[in-house]
Amino acid sequence: MRTLQTNIIKLSLVPLVGFLIVCISLGYWQVIRAPALRAHPYNDQAQQRAKSIQPGQVYTSDDQLILGVRQTPEGWVRAYPAGEVYAHRTGYDYKTGLSQGLHQALLGVGRYENFWRNFRNGRPTGLNVILTLDSSAQATAARLLRGKRGAVVALQPQTGAVLALASAPSYDPQRVLDNDIVYEMFRSDPASPELNRALQGLYPPGSVFKIFTAAAALDAGVANPQTVFTCAGAETIAHTLVKCRNASGHGRVSLTWALADSCNVTFAKLAEQLGPQRFRSYAKKFHLLDSAKLCLPGKSGKMADVLAYKGERELVQAGFGQGATLLTPVAVAQLAATIANGGQVIRPYLVDSIEEFNGRVVYRGRGQHLGQAISQQTADQVEGMMVVAVEKGTGGGAAIRGTVVAAKTGSAENPHGPPHAWIVVLAPAHQAQAVVVVVVENGGSGGEVAAPIAREVLKALLR
């Protein structure tokens, strides 16, 4: 019976360990995870509690109120003083837009819960959020996009601060909330006004992507701005027929002029020379396919697997931004900001600071440095080529009197109709203070449709 006795003792150790694990898990949920769970959006009690908390407000960097609060007999209610200009930022209820993305900060719960702040104020209060947005650039962008479908993104290239973030069509959050018929129309609108195109719209980048191919090729030493290519107007490269916008061909063309006049054949050849390995490694260094982390829902870009079987066909098309390559406007803006910032990749940020009602700052945002994608010299060369594009090439529509502007246009072919009009602008060249990206869905020519919008937004930013 000795063995039975020892077996019983050994067996009894199993539940002991089990109870210990249960205690540890209880500690995990009740202490470590408790703040997040107490503020979880699905937690009804958190929602109840939230009604008694005075939530914070959201401002632009120049102190324009874009998401306010109003006291009603039922509790605190959101107000949307900026209407449709900021609709994709504010959202239209607590489950959309920044109300959701900054939920914990605005209510001062979860990660931002602070016993002493609530004690000082005598009641739980939220926190104010100041965004990096510039209200005049934002208003300009929203005005110029009205009646179109598209997006505008503006960045401060050295810091990564988002200066403008507009998406059209937009909506008036208050009207969507107040009127059921408006809400139903808003939700079923085929133009999807709810979609934040700047972060969630995936578009073929078209010719604006040539700045990536150029930067990668220059940095890898495959070519220099003076390297001469030949263009016959339409050529078969890697079993793929590539057509140039100039149907009669550019003839002998330098890389600089190929970028300025947007020669597809040259960039197809350049991508082929660069090869799939280096193409992919530069895409990674530029963090092209990262999704933006701006406290708002966003999508990450897509790119064909250029290393796969018959990947060279994809590679050739990706060289001029067609094929399976799809990017969001904010990803294109990050690419341009990398050129403007001497090759340093910086992840954009939208929240400048989070403050208590008395102005004490509890959080300050900054752009995360993601490393050097290309050398300073390469970045300068690409920027120089983009200046030529404005002075003599397709980007003339972005020129501003008294400022050297660098730009790249694009007219991206897509299965939904006329090409998407793109432009990437940075100014002043070689010491850029702002990068602006504009996309107009099915807008046609980038130089004609997108360039004027970018110019006005840039003017508002440089003022």
Add this chain to the structure above:
Amino acid sequence: MARAIRVVAVPGAVLAAALLLDLIKGHRDRFLLPLVALLTTLSVIFLSRLDLFLATKQIMWVLMGSALMVATYFLIDDIRTLARLKYLAGGAAVALLAVTVLWGTEHHGARLWLSIPGLFSFQSGEVAKLLMAIFLAGYIADRGSVRQRPRPLAPLLLIVIFALALFVGQRDLGAAALFFGLFIAMLYLGTGRKGYAIAGIVLFLAGAVGAYYAFPHAAVRIQAWLNPWQAPQHGGYQSLQTLFCLAEGGIGGTGLGQVPLGNLPAASTDSILAVIGHDLGLLGIVAVVLLYTLLCVRAYTIAQRAADGPGGPQARAEGSFGALLAAALATIFALQSLIIMGGVVRLIPLTGITLPFVSYGGTSIIVNFIAVGLLLAIVRDCGPPTPEHRN
């Protein structure tokens, strides 16, 4: 005042039973009944906080349970005679489950209840687990060590697989897990081979994967467990509410009944532990887990002492029945608490199984009290002679 009487009634009843046992037969266990009194009192306190009607009914069950515990203790003259009834017990367990699968009443997608029209209804699985403990203990004690003769394992396996199939037929996966765990534990005690236990656990995991694909009911539960945040409106709802409830309690708790609960489903049964965590916080709930730990340790101690019973080879073989039965009951208490606790803290999928002595439920309370009565009888009949009783 009424509430005070309510709360005093329960430990009073259990301790009165203890006193009764003490006076008449001089029982030798000083830990089990105080622990049970503590747990049932907690149960009544928390049920009063949730639903006074349920609390009142629970008091009735506790009183009935205590009476049946005392009756069990006195009616069983010698616990070792129970060993003779092992096949009857095993057969009854299987029959009970089969009848429930065929004619039981369905609640929340699981068929667990057997009702005798006009009289009463009960959860047959609870009764079956006790009968199964008697069968397993009797069978293993009878064969002595299974190690020498592996063939007798076959009928054991058969009856257990049958019972398991019935449980799965009832869609009560918590009980199936309890059953399987009990079987593995008893197999280990009988053979002393860890290999059996490991093989059993692997078999169980394979069964769980099979259940995932075979039964939509199980798949929903497992998906809700793996990712409650994805589908909070569907299966994940209960799990999420349970966690919110625990988080609300934090370290110190919100105070007994001070703050209203959210929408916690099955608060009085499956999720009562979350209510305790909500009101008493981490400190209180860990204390409750410790009570269960003590209960299980005590039950295993009884088993271990019974294994060292009165001398003589014949007496030893009979004594091992007491030890095995006590170990089986201890394992049932341990597994059942762990399955529901693990479900509440999301270590394993949440299943509908009661927390012994604390969850609301007539059958559960009565069966657990009878189990305690059996444990006390084992102490009486199989324990080694202690100094004060050595005459």
